[in-house]
Amino acid sequence: MLRRLLGLVWRYRLACLRVLLLQLLLVTLNLSGLRLTGLGIDVVRHQFEPGSAPARWPWGWQPPASWSAMQCVLAIAGGILVLALVHASLRYATTLAHTSLSQRVLLQLRTDVYEKLQRLSFRFFDAAESSSLINRAAGDVQAVRVFVDGVALKIVTVLISLGVYLGYMLSMHVPLTLACLATTPLLWTGAVLFSRWVQPEYRRSRELLDDLILVLVENLQGVHVVKGFARQQEQLARFEAANREVREQKRRIFWRVSSYQPLMGGLTQVNMLVLLAYGGYLVVQGQLALGAGLFVFANLLQEFASQVGHITSIASTVQNSLAGAGRVLEVLDAPVEITSPPGAQRLPRARGSVRFDHVTFAYASGPRVLDEVTFHAQPGECLGIVGETGAGKSTLLGLLARFYDVESGAVLVDGHDVRTLDLDDLRRNIGLVFQESFLFSNTVAANIAFGYPQAPLERIVEAARIAAADAFIGQLPKGYDTLIGEYGNNLSGGQRQRIAIARALLLDPPILLLDDATAAVDAQTEHDIQLALRQAMQGRTTLIVSNRLSTLQRTDRLMVLEKGRIVQQGSHAELVRVPGPYRRLAELQFTDLQSPEEAALPAS
Ligand SMILES: Nc1ncnc2c1ncn2[C@@H]1O[C@H](COP(=O)(O)OP(=O)(O)O)[C@@H](O)[C@H]1O
Numbered sequence: 174m175l176r177r178l179l180g181l182v183w184r185y186r187l188a189c190l191r192v193l194l195l196q197l198l199l200v201t202l203n204l205s206g207l208r209l210t211g212l213g214i215d216v217v218r219h220q221f222e223p224g225s226a227p228a229r230w231p232w233g234w235q236p237p238a239s240w241s242a243m244q245c246v247l248a249i250a251g252g253i254l255v256l257a258l259v260h261a262s263l264r265y266a267t268t269l270a271h272t273s274l275s276q277r278v279l280l281q282l283r284t285d286v287y288e289k290l291q292r293l294s295f296r297f298f299d300a301a302e303s304s305s306l307i308n309r310a311a312g313d314v315q316a317v318r319v320f321v322d323g324v325a326l327k328i329v330t331v332l333i334s335l336g337v338y339l340g341y342m343l344s345m346h347v348p349l350t351l352a353c354l355a356t357t358p359l360l361w362t363g364a365v366l367f368s369r370w371v372q373p374e375y376r377r378s379r380e381l382l383d384d385l386i387l388v389l390v391e392n393l394q395g396v397h398v399v400k401g402f403a404r405q406q407e408q409l410a411r412f413e414a415a416n417r418e419v420r421e422q423k424r425r426i427f428w429r430v431s432s433y434q435p436l437m438g439g440l441t442q443v444n445m446l447v448l449l450a451y452g453g454y455l456v457v458q459g460q461l462a463l464g465a466g467l468f469v470f471a472n473l474l475q476e477f478a479s480q481v482g483h484i485t486s487i488a489s490t491v492q493n494s495l496a497g498a499g500r501v502l503e504v505l506d507a508p509v510e511i512t513s514p515p516g517a518q519r520l521p522r523a524r525g526s527v528r529f530d531h532v533t534f535a536y537a538s539g540p541r542v543l544d545e546v547t548f549h550a551q552p553g554e555c556l557g558i559v560g561e562t563g564a565g566k567s568t569l570l571g572l573l574a575r576f577y578d579v580e581s582g583a584v585l586v587d588g589h590d591v592r593t594l595d596l597d598d599l600r601r602n603i604g605l606v607f608q609e610s611f612l613f614s615n616t617v618a619a620n621i622a623f624g625y626p627q628a629p630l631e632r633i634v635e636a637a638r639i640a641a642a643d644a645f646i647g648q649l650p651k652g653y654d655t656l657i658g659e660y661g662n663n664l665s666g667g668q669r670q671r672i673a674i675a676r677a678l679l680l681d682p683p684i685l686l687l688d689d690a691t692a693a694v695d696a697q698t699e700h701d702i703q704l705a706l707r708q709a710m711q712g713r714t715t716l717i718v719s720n721r722l723s724t725l726q727r728t729d730r731l732m733v734l735e736k737g738r739i740v741q742q743g744s745h746a747e748l749v750r751v752p753g754p755y756r757r758l759a760e761l762q763f764t765d766l767q768s769p770e771e772a773a774l775p776a777s
């Protein structure tokens with residue numbers, strides 16, 4: 174995984190390089206500033222204590238002999254001021270470069286994750302929870318950004334600083350440097366151990382956050398159920414429990430982090446002790462300048478300690494970001510099972526012949542859902558599919574749109590195995606209406622035109638008219654420009670369904686799949702839709718899943734599905750005549766309608 178992440182950093186190598194160069198400049202400027210201050214101290218010291226060694230000016234430069242000590246100090250102060258100004262503007266540039274880099278990474282990753290989620294197969298979504306996916310696209314990508322700028326860049330920055338400081342310290346006094354930094358290996362081991370210690374906690378923390386979001390999302394989506402069953406208190410308790418878990422987990426992490434940092438901080442203070450004892454001795458012995466030597470050294474040691482402190486924070490960040498990045502990469506690296514094969518067969522407009530050839534199918538690690546299903550629908554034919562809940566009707570339609578691939582056998586459209594067809598072509602040839610239709614929070618017109626955004630309004634209105642939606646849309650406050658709420662929740666079920674039918678019809682697909690599309694609709698509306706659909710079905714191959722006789726009667730042919738097997742085939746007229754599941758269903762609905770109890774019910 175680290176390799177993958179570094180590969181990501183590599184994609185931004187130029188921007189990274191810019192940031193690093195700027196950092197290098199900053200460190201050098203920092204050091205020069207310190208060096209100048211130290212020089213000032215030496216000049217002043219020499220003034221008061223003529224016996225001490227004269228100040229050593231850098232770069233072999235000497236002030237003119239005529240300069241007084243005051244002039245020298247002023248010149249040094251001026252130099253420091255200039256350096257500070259340059260430093261400030263460079264810092265500004267660095268921050269800009271840094272932020273723009275991390276925002277670029279973030280944007281790119283989000284786009285990648287979103288794009289990948291669009292392409293992933295249904296199998297992936299079956300296994301994943303949407304709250305976890307939301308968290309990955311929104312939160313965990315942050316972790317990858319943190320890896321790029323909080324880990325990769327920072328490590329290099331720290332190494333650059335440490336390198337520069339170390340080089341300077343060594344150039345001044347080797348034994349003193351070594352003595353002061355004797356504790357450093359301890360710091361490194363500490364950082365590594367600590368990093369291993371906190372890693373599992375970070376991963377766990379993200380999973381708990383997923384749970385929290387799951388509770389939240391479910392409660393928002395199921396708000397009717399929650400309120401209707403008066404379960405707010407229990408749900409609140411559930412949310413609080415999830416919230417508490419997250420907090421407890423964070424506490425565990427913070428406990429570990431905060432017990433580690435003072436420990437490491439204490440270790441670095443030991444260095445200062447060594448410096449004062451050994452370095453002070455050297456100054457007294459005249460082997461080390463007070464300003465350019467001890468003063469700069471002390472400051473560099475502080476810098477060193479704070480850089481090592483960075484390492485500890487990096488060690489903790491690295492685990493946090495790796496945990497998040499792992500989850501992002503899981504999405505990015507998930508295999509896309511259902512794709513157009515290379516050199517896919519194009520199919521701009523199908524004639525509409527549909528054939529299932531000994532199709533057997535099971536969802537991942539589940540029992541068989543379809544078993545040796547074989548049938549053929551001619552172009553323009555209308556085929557009804559009947560069966561109990563769970564018989565596999567929806568699955569059968571899904572296989573035709575290639576939401577999943579068959580286990581054995583083949584699904585053919587116009588004689589081509591759907592697995593050889595261009596996937597977009599295949600799906601553009603198929604209009605789908607599900608039992609429950611998802612509408613986007615957008616205008617009515619935009620929802621109908623979802624598959625064909627450039628559609629002229631006349632086409633949209635025409636599709637709505639066929640779907641028997643035109644009339645009620647006309648009565649909405651802004652007609653076709655009315656905004657539909659999230660999940661379409663300011664429309665009735667029947668209205669949503671008719672918009673979904675219009676959406677499918679707008680594409681004028683040669684194959685139309687209606688999955689119990691009118692189940693949730695009242696009888697009158699269903700009748701309207703039926704009439705409209707009869708017109709819409711002209712010249713299209715239609716597969717209708719339904720259990721309503723009124724719908725089934727109008728199909729050309731019927732298939733009865735039972736536990737994934739076709740147990741009866743024939744027209745309505747044929748099937749009602751022979752004993753069997755279809756006749757039982759027909760009798761059930763027939764007697765229902767005829768029952769005296771029902772006729773006697775008061776009209777409500
Ligand atoms: N995404 C899925 N993952 C696992 N099993 C599923 C999935 N969708 C449906 N099933 C199972 O497959 C069987 C057939 O489902 P389905 O085709 O929806 O039946 P129908 O539409 O006839 O009611 C059921 O037992 C159902 O539990």
Ligand SMILES: [Mg+2]
Pocket residue numbers: 566567568688689
């Ligand atoms: Mg179904």
